[in-house]
């Protein structure tokens with residue numbers, strides 16, 4: 001599908017377009033696309049990087065080790081990916097809907113081809129707050145090339161939606177020293193959520 005078509009899609013059309021996407025080379029190596037999971041009306045929307053091996057197998061984002069950490073972090077502030085009201089049930093999506101081979105970094109052309117899907121997901125969810133996890137999510141949402149360490153700790157905007165940036169949970173598994181900072185980021189997102197009316 002072309003970007004202009006994607007921008008007018010409802011959830012069903014968007015899901016079908018992602019499932020059948022052949023816009024970049026990742027369609028050749030994927031097992032399946034990974035659309036996203038959670039509430040279509042979530043107050044908090046989380047954006048990750050790309051599916052890994054287990055996500056590619058299961059068709060759901062963040063089901064591996066990093067996902068377990070994410071679920072625990074969410075639970076600690078009363079949020080969940082499972083059934084719940086929109087103020088408790090998040091929506092989780094990735095910047096890329098297909099797994100890059102051997103989990104290599106997303107390539108800028110892939111990110112550009114895939115971006116209309118994420119944009120339409122954000123438009124349809126209309127979250128009160130976006131939480132960007134990791135460099136690729138943050139840099140693509142904010143069109144920035146600053147590192148996470150520079151972007152975190154303050155509130156950015158994607159159009160009119162507040163964006164909080166934090167470390168990727170897979171990075172946190174390797175770098176325990178930054179877990180406290182990630183906790184601060186989550187608390188910042190929760191505080192912004194608290195303050196956002198709609």
Ligand code: URA
Nearest residue numbers: 048049050051061062
């Ligand atoms: N890392 C991500 O960024 N997304 C996933 O879905 C899994 C791991």
